[in-house]
Amino acid sequence: MSRIGVFICHCGENISRTVDVERVAAEIGKLSGVAFATDYKYMCSDPGQNLLKKAIQEQKLTHVVVAACSPRMHEKTFRKAVEAAGLNPFLCEMANIREHCSWVHENREEATVKAIDIVGMMVERVKKNRILPTITVPVTKRSLVIGGGIAGIQAALDIADCGHEVILVEREPSIGGHMAQLSETFPTLDCSQCIMTPKMVDVANHPKIKLYTYSEVELVEGYIGNFQVTIKKKARSVDEDKCTGCGVCMTKCPQKKIPNKFDQNIGMRTAIYVPFPQAVPNTPVIDRDNFTWFKTGKCGVCKKVCGPGAVDFEQQDTLVVEAVGAIVVATGFDLYSIDEKPKGSPIKGYGEFGHGKIPDVIDGMTFERLASASGPTGGKILRPSDGKEPKQIVFIQCVGSRAREKGISYCSKVCCMYTAKHTMLYHHKVHDGQAYVFFMDARTPGKSYDEFWRRSIEEEEAVYIRGMVSRLYQKGDKIVVMGSDIAVGVQVEIEADMVVLATAVQPQKGADLLAQKLGISYDKYHFYSEAHAKLRPVECATAGIYLAGACQGPKDIPETVSQASAAAAKVMTLFSKDKLEREPIVARVREAGCVGCFACKKVCAYGAIEEKEIRDRQGNLIKAVAYVNPGVCAGCGTCQATCPSKCVELDGYTDEQIIAMIEAL
Amino acid sequence: MDNTIKHDFEPKIIAFVCTWCTYAGADLAGTSRMQYPANVRVLKFPCTGRIDPVFILKAFQQGADGVLVSGCHPGDCHYIAGNFHARRRFAAFRKLLEFIGVDLNRLQFSWVSAAEGGKWVEVVTDLTEKVRTMGPMVEFKELALEEQWSGAIDTPELREAYDAI
Numbered sequence: 076m077s078r079i080g081v082f083i084c085h086c087g088e089n090i091s092r093t094v095d096v097e098r099v100a101a102e103i104g105k106l107s108g109v110a111f112a113t114d115y116k117y118m119c120s121d122p123g124q125n126l127l128k129k130a131i132q133e134q135k136l137t138h139v140v141v142a143a144c145s146p147r148m149h150e151k152t153f154r155k156a157v158e159a160a161g162l163n164p165f166l167c168e169m170a171n172i173r174e175h176c177s178w179v180h181e182n183r184e185e186a187t188v189k190a191i192d193i194v195g196m197m198v199e200r201v202k203k204n205r206i207l208p209t210i211t212v213p214v215t216k217r218s219l220v221i222g223g224g225i226a227g228i229q230a231a232l233d234i235a236d237c238g239h240e241v242i243l244v245e246r247e248p249s250i251g252g253h254m255a256q257l258s259e260t261f262p263t264l265d266c267s268q269c270i271m272t273p274k275m276v277d278v279a280n281h282p283k284i285k286l287y288t289y290s291e292v293e294l295v296e297g298y299i300g301n302f303q304v305t306i307k308k309k310a311r312s313v314d315e316d317k318c319t320g321c322g323v324c325m326t327k328c329p330q331k332k333i334p335n336k337f338d339q340n341i342g343m344r345t346a347i348y349v350p351f352p353q354a355v356p357n358t359p360v361i362d363r364d365n366f367t368w369f370k371t372g373k374c375g376v377c378k379k380v381c382g383p384g385a386v387d388f389e390q391q392d393t394l395v396v397e398a399v400g401a402i403v404v405a406t407g408f409d410l411y412s413i414d415e416k417p418k419g420s421p422i423k424g425y426g427e428f429g430h431g432k433i434p435d436v437i438d439g440m441t442f443e444r445l446a447s448a449s450g451p452t453g454g455k456i457l458r459p460s461d462g463k464e465p466k467q468i469v470f471i472q473c474v475g476s477r478a479r480e481k482g483i484s485y486c487s488k489v490c491c492m493y494t495a496k497h498t499m500l501y502h503h504k505v506h507d508g509q510a511y512v513f514f515m516d517a518r519t520p521g522k523s524y525d526e527f528w529r530r531s532i533e534e535e536e537a538v539y540i541r542g543m544v545s546r547l548y549q550k551g552d553k554i555v556v557m558g559s560d561i562a563v564g565v566q567v568e569i570e571a572d573m574v575v576l577a578t579a580v581q582p583q584k585g586a587d588l589l590a591q592k593l594g595i596s597y598d599k600y601h602f603y604s605e606a607h608a609k610l611r612p613v614e615c616a617t618a619g620i621y622l623a624g625a626c627q628g629p630k631d632i633p634e635t636v637s638q639a640s641a642a643a644a645k646v647m648t649l650f651s652k653d654k655l656e657r658e659p660i661v662a663r664v665r666e667a668g669c670v671g672c673f674a675c676k677k678v679c680a681y682g683a684i685e686e687k688e689i690r691d692r693q694g695n696l697i698k699a700v701a702y703v704n705p706g707v708c709a710g711c712g713t714c715q716a717t718c719p720s721k722c723v724e725l726d727g728y729t730d731e732q733i734i735a736m737i738e739a740l
Numbered sequence: 741m742d743n744t745i746k747h748d749f750e751p752k753i754i755a756f757v758c759t760w761c762t763y764a765g766a767d768l769a770g771t772s773r774m775q776y777p778a779n780v781r782v783l784k785f786p787c788t789g790r791i792d793p794v795f796i797l798k799a800f801q802q803g804a805d806g807v808l809v810s811g812c813h814p815g816d817c818h819y820i821a822g823n824f825h826a827r828r829r830f831a832a833f834r835k836l837l838e839f840i841g842v843d844l845n846r847l848q849f850s851w852v853s854a855a856e857g858g859k860w861v862e863v864v865t866d867l868t869e870k871v872r873t874m875g876p877m878v879e880f881k882e883l884a885l886e887e888q889w890s891g892a893i894d895t896p897e898l899r900e901a902y903d904a905i
Contacts, residue, residue, distance in 0.1 A: 174770025712790025
């Protein structure tokens with residue numbers, strides 16, 4: 076028999092003004108199972124909580140209902156008090172008679188009747204409450220960072236500096252990402268490599284960071300605190316331990332005309348290569364698709380000239396399994412290619428801009444490589460077609476972005492600023508040149524950003540034309556840009572030497588596939604979804620996985636670095652305890668009744684439900700049933716409502732409890 | 741101060757809401773001191789995805805004249821997709837209720853976010869007034885009585901028939 080204690084709070088006058096609290100206490104006192112019912116001015120105050128604790132001990136109460144404000148306000152307070160008095164905290168429930176009653180009704184009689192109903196409902200519910208032990212899960216204090224751009228590097232360094240081991244996985248042969256490709260950065264015009272490469276070296280030298288470059292995440296199993304990650308190390312064909320990074324192989328390689336992806340395919344590289352001179356690690360990779368030995372079985376010069384004998388044509392892809400407790404996803408972005416309409420995508424291409432057909436129509440990243448001192452032109456702005464200096468250059472903004480009719484409705488955020496930067500870099504390098512920018516709006520929120528943009532117009536003489544471009548076509552060695560100036564209301568035609576398109580920022584290719592491996596959600600553009608747009612911007616809804624950088628949405632460098640540090644802080648919070656405690660509001664399977672239809676597994680958004688085999692003593696399979704992993708379950712209860720045999724139960728919200736509440740009405 | 745109008749019939753409304761959006765929205769209505777009819781009784785769930793259609797039937801059986809189900813807006817679910825599962829489930833469930841002859845005006849689904857205290861007041865007020873004009877929901881109560889009648893042998897005719905078996 077339960078001995079329930081009911082405590083009605085006056086909340087000063089907030090409740091007692093419209094609710095006759097004494098009458099509520101008297102009425103509730105008559106209910107079966109209620110051993111003690113009282114009212115008090117401020118239940119949440121120290122004397123109020125002491126009253127509660129004393130009553131639990133003196134009256135030998137088994138369950139507690141506190142009728143006061145919203146449980147969103149003080150449920151934790153009272154559950155703590157109940158725990159201090161020696162009861163399981165989940166045997167305490169709150170009845171909301173303030174926000175849902177006294178504050179929203181003026182009629183005292185109606186409000187009092189409603190308050191009695193609300194408290195009565197909770198009394199019936201609490202009778203069915205069970206003791207729920209707090210769930211603890213062990214935490215492996217190592218973390219995985221996916222992506223070695225500035226986001227991944229920052230997160231890895233922050234976590235490693237805190238003393239926890241980090242596994243950094245990068246798909247390309249070197250870390251650095253897109254930031255390593257940039258020439259200078261807005262709004263300070265710092266050289267990107269100057270601020271980036273020291274961080275890359277820090278990663279390489281950090282004793283707590285284990286770097287896997289030219290590797291990809293193959294499989295992710297487990298849950299928060301206990302992930303098992305399989306990483307595929309692609310065959311580099313060069314032994315990382317033996318290679319000294321002398322670079323003789325690259326100087327001797329006879330194949331020197333392979334377009335370098337790092338230079339946006341305008342620069343050339345050899346078949347055995349490092350993507351750029353400051354690469355970390357400084358170990359070359361053999362591009363097997365373009366490597367003579369792999370095609371014809373001949374050449375092999377690199378192997379002959381390699382002093383330490385590091386070149387190894389026989390190397391195979393290998394799989395490594397690492398145990399980690401948290402994962403930071405920092406896979407970054409890619410620029411929207413407007414060469415052709417992407418296959419199977421709702422995004423329509425930009426054939427009218429001639430990118431991919433007219434050689435002097437390039438994208439923003441290609442311009443970065445042209446402007447970069449370490450780029451293929453040594454920092455000179457030269458046309459890819461004939462190597463001449465362009466005297467008239469047109470920048471077109473919002474190519475792909477903010478174009479609903481083309482399939483992308485979001486703003487790519489960085490293009491306004493980097494185009495302003497491009498006009499400056501151009502003006503610094505081509506003094507007699509003229510830059511034109513076609514734009515919709517200039518979006519420059521950020522510290523010193525608007526000043527920077529204004530400077531590009533006022534001091535660096537860029538001409539901004541508000542309006543879009545309808546068509547580009549080649550005329551002799553010029554590109555005719557046809558657009559409109561909506562501020563003046565006239566058609567504009569510019570004969571340009573070069574056109575730079577600010578193409579949309581998109582998630583990396585294959586972002587959706589990685590999300591499926593990780594079990595995290597993504598939007599229709601394949602940007603990863605955060606748990607809450609405002610209050611949990613770095614966490615995924617899947618516990619233990621955090622986001623950093625442009626994989627979550629377009630971002631500039633300062634924002635990316637902030638988010639990466641925030642993600643690292645979240646990981647460190649997780650690692651600050653040896654065991655992870657969580658609310659025991661999780662689903663449980665009644666195995667005896669489970670028929671193994673796994674309807675629950677299909678609806679679980681967290682992948683918390685696994686198949687479990689039940690065997691007899693001889694090891695014969697009796698049946699397969701569902702099993703809920705309490706570490707992963709978020710406690711939504713969708714499985715319970717779905718289960719056709721009513722064999723999944725969400726602790727804290729069982730059918731018994733709900734039906735008891737409905738029957739109390 | 742008592743300026744409420746007295747009505748002949750006070751409907752009983754039961755609201756099933758999710759804790760993250762609608763419950764918080766109702767809390768906001770309270771903090772903003774908005775006023776609405778006192779007929780509604782709120783049951784809190786973690787997510788609308790947890791709400792079993794059986795609860796709605798049970799509520800009608802227990803004498804509810806109107807039922808409200810409310811959660812996060814589509815796409816805003818705290819549990820990623822629970823409200824989508826709820827939406828599908830209740831789309832089918834409405835057909836069933838219609839088939840067994842329940843006036844669907846008594847059952848309302850809505851999305852009320854944590855920021856929509858005003859919308860909560862609107863939804864609750866509208867449903868209460870609508871159900872008030874419809875009058876009490878008698879079908880399920882009659883059915884419940886019928887069940888009771890058939891369960892207990894309390895007439896001489898029945899007793900005779902029972903004994904004869």
